[in-house]
Amino acid sequence: MSYEIKINDRLANIELLSREDNKIQVLLDNKVYDLDILEVEKGVYSILLDNRSFNVELVEGKNAKTYLVNTLYDSFDVEIIDAEAKYLMNRRKDDGEDEHIIASPMPGKVVKVLVKEGDHVKAGETVVVVSAMKMESEYKVKQDRVIKKVLVKEGDTVSGDQPMVIIE
Amino acid sequence: MSYEIKINDRLANIELLSREDNKIQVLLDNKVYDLDILEVEKGVYSILLDNRSFNVELVEGKNAKTYLVNTLYDSFDVEIIDAEAKYLMNRRKDDGEDEHIIASPMPGKVVKVLVKEGDHVKAGETVVVVSAMKMESEYKVKQDRVIKKVLVKEGDTVSGDQPMVIIE
């Protein structure tokens, strides 16, 4: 069976044609690739393609289907799109709830919470300040909004991608 | 409950008295130890005992109950003696079969097999030669023996601890 894989903005179609030990043949968007692929360290693959040597490092993302893929100089966000992912993608589009959440993209400590439930905030206003590694980052709203819920308080430690404020 | 632990030739008795996060209290051969113990890397423990810092590396042996333990300059063979181990130890004593096997302590390639089934060999005679990393090792019998079974042939690759010859 074939899989759809999202890499940055590209949606690629891939299928395993054959496999023998570390030699595989895949069909990727109508191109046939013969590779020698070997996991040499946990999450690190050595790939030989037409005798060129590639080292690829995979870091699993939020779940087993998302990866950060590092090649020599580049990083790619890669997602395996199977039925579950498709279903979630469609749902997300429908209710668009993700846009209503202000989340911290990095772990840190909440230094300031400048809003409370019910507040009306103007476009560009800062709602939360998070500090990590001696640097403070301000989280702002892009448009005039009403604060629906504040999920963190000053002094809280937040992890990466943790929702902090819900806006309407 | 308390465990018996074999370290080199010493048999130690150990019991966990309390545990809170990485702080533990153990009773070891009537001595009470309070330690701060933390697995910092896979198989590597950082231990603070009376504010002294120890780094201990554990390598699992043949099974989950045996370890090679490396401290700063020393290596110890450690075995957790529970009921199963005791049972096996007793059985081993009874039939003493281990002594009848010539095994390779390291992986390698069988270069020469100098005996066949039924051969009578004299004390000190070489029965098998194994080569690894450009070095050859000869495996000899310590006493006059009869060869019961030869399990390898020339050119075979052997792994560590693999029986090669059974003697009577």
Place this chain on the structure above:
Amino acid sequence: MIKKVLVANRGEIAIRVMRSCREMGIETVAVFSEADRSSMHVRYADDAYYIGPSPSSESYLKMEKIIEVAKKSGADAIHPGYGFLSENAAFSARCQKEGILFIGPDSFAIETMGDKITARKTMIAAGVPVVPGTTEPISDLKKAVEVIHGIGLPVMIKASAGGGGKGMRLVKEESQILDAVSAARSEAKAAFGDDAVYIEKYINSPHHIEFQILGDKHGNVVHLFERECSVQRRHQKVVEETPSPIMTPEVRAKMGEAAVAAAKAVNYHGAGTIEFIVDDNLNYYFLEMNTRLQVEHPITERVVGVDLVKQQINIANGLELSFRQEDLKQHGHAIEVRIYAEDPDNNFMPSPGMIKHITEPLGLGVRHDGYAYEGYEIPMHYDPMISKLIVWGETRTEAIARMKRALYNYKITGVKTSIPYLHRILEVPAFIEGRYNTHFIEENQQYLKPRKNCSGRCEDVAVIAAFFDYINKLEKIQPQAITKDLGNNWKDFGRKRSILRL
């Protein structure tokens, strides 16, 4: 003689200090905060003591607690590293009072050099050049013109009461002087109700060049030549090198003498750094003195061949310097880059987190000072620096090539790092040619933007690797998975999902 050193620091510098202690047969004591129980310095030291919660104000900055641990552990000296308590005059004095050797200068030197105005006055008295300018506000037009002629163009006129750029005027030409002074004064008057102005020499293309010095307790001071630190982002040094590509032997000798004079002016003992601002014509002016070890000290160690931490310890022990100025030489070229846990392609956002995998660069001419290891969680409480990569080459060209080679096989996954950004810096023409000043980063934005180096085929390889890893994971859970059609079998899919999320 010192037998046991408490290192009042964390991260790479704590380990770097402990390494030299170990080579000298000196025992080491680590102190650690809550976030640092698993940190490498705790594992490297002979002793380790918990000193408080994660914020540094409650741990690494707690003098009381650190002195207490020093006494309890039997440490006879404290090394402060850099940052934290390293330039705290009160701490130096406190150590002395408690009979513990502070491996660094005395409180008088720290205090004098710590206050900008006192330092400037002290330097003027010692004959060390400072940036020419007025020290008192000027309210008179004629006086202002006189002063400007005295300093020489270009100058910067600044409102005495000022701030925010208001009342500031840059004067480059003779003909602009009168108009500029008038405009600055009236603007200052309007903005702050006070038309007094300061006048200061304007350094057109400033270079940040610093001199390493060592002084013992017997009045001997030597310098260990310069470090070029003009590659800065938001006043943070990013790349340092020695020798400076713009230096001449004559200016080096003169600046070195000035650096020694600066240190002698405060009876300095220990390792210290005199920072200068230097213009394109190699005029140099005292900026400030750092009364501690610098982050970038390894490039000096490599080119001069001296272990600066050992020198600090010997000096603290009261020994005389074992070399004179004429014994010291520069051999070859060294470059240091700082690896930060940050995302250079996303506004340098800090990137704390767990190091999943690390491959350190090795081989000829490469020194690596770090503290991270696989499975280590970089805490969010402290500086985002993971490590420093220092290379040496016979020539500057070789050193750059070697640094690129080292960065090429330095891999850290789990957190974002500045490695790709550093690589881009090394390929900027102005850097390669050694023609750069502190405006370097700003002026070379077009070279420093993220680039796609990976061709279409290389992107395909990334897709295939992820795909292969994924089907292997499925395989492990359910050997027939890849041959089944997941899409139409929802029950099966649900089961698999729950397993994958284990």
Place this chain on the structure above:
Amino acid sequence: MIKKVLVANRGEIAIRVMRSCREMGIETVAVFSEADRSSMHVRYADDAYYIGPSPSSESYLKMEKIIEVAKKSGADAIHPGYGFLSENAAFSARCQKEGILFIGPDSFAIETMGDKITARKTMIAAGVPVVPGTTEPISDLKKAVEVIHGIGLPVMIKASAGGGGKGMRLVKEESQILDAVSAARSEAKAAFGDDAVYIEKYINSPHHIEFQILGDKHGNVVHLFERECSVQRRHQKVVEETPSPIMTPEVRAKMGEAAVAAAKAVNYHGAGTIEFIVDDNLNYYFLEMNTRLQVEHPITERVVGVDLVKQQINIANGLELSFRQEDLKQHGHAIEVRIYAEDPDNNFMPSPGMIKHITEPLGLGVRHDGYAYEGYEIPMHYDPMISKLIVWGETRTEAIARMKRALYNYKITGVKTSIPYLHRILEVPAFIEGRYNTHFIEENQQYLKPRKNCSGRCEDVAVIAAFFDYINKLEKIQPQAITKDLGNNWKDFGRKRSILRL
């Protein structure tokens, strides 16, 4: 100019060569045997080609196959590293015939120096001292006595037809000469039916000291000073250092000249090493020439400041050497130790296997050339060397302290290594004092035996760590395990056992 280099080797040397190529902007081609698919050199190179089964005779020694890959990959040069094809005159000639640059000397130099007798004659002709002795058998007593007087005592008398120590006599004093010659002759007669003997100078306490040389294709040859390699076990070098602790500037200059003369005698181009045997009075004699890069070349690179692989490539490119003899200096002291996968406490039994965990030593003055990584399985087919640790210090004393510090935090688990043994060598008084010769290992057995460094408490810590790990494993499988009594519950125990063995 060379654009792409095939490295006909594996392990640390393949990577070391590739690093210099990368710094020069030269592409690299790896070749690998079956056992080496996962080896680091395959991952480091730009291209990688499979060349055959694991035994080196079927892969790394297959000239035909390697030439074929060079052509297919478009490599214009081959670097042989050390070992394998590096001293194979036929391979050098073959490369030349195929129009591929061999990064090493021509076949004439390899051949001449490869044959002991030809090399000895060539050296005598070039005025390079060789171990004094007869080249023709002597059957006459008077002649023998004359020859002995000519050579000077002590001498070794060896049966011409001999072997196994029969007919051998060491003569130390004048009074023993007649008796010894007679005894040796009659013993030789009895044993081999031939009473002819050879006479050779006997070197009492031999030092192995070698000189690095570089020669270009324009007849320029320089030496890069000596390396002291007397710490040997079974003729394998274990520790190397430079400068040699017994060398004087005068002898160094003379030996350097002899080394240059030796190289010039065979029109040598490339990097090479002249090995000398040196006695306690610093008399030196040519032993042999290695017509390739040596394992221990990094200590020369560190002290002289020259990248020898880059020099090899420049020479192969036909460039003239960029420095003259008087430009080269020695700075400080460097030591190298070789880390082998072997069990020093069990008769140095090889220990192939999987590297479970590795912590590499870093920091000031430490260079580490290796190829192993976590999860890498060291194959049983090749040399057991895992890596080389090279340190530099201002003085020999500092270098030794630094090496001990580096070994202290160099950790490899999964295979046994020579690290503890190397540590013990560094603590032998004769080594610390620099008074040692090739009998060092043999004469210092009492210092080199395994010791217990771990006190009772440290042993207790080992027990506790294993215990803690074990109960954690149980806990993971069965959260209540540690509170249950396993011993009396056989059913439960059986279940647990099967899980633990998963």
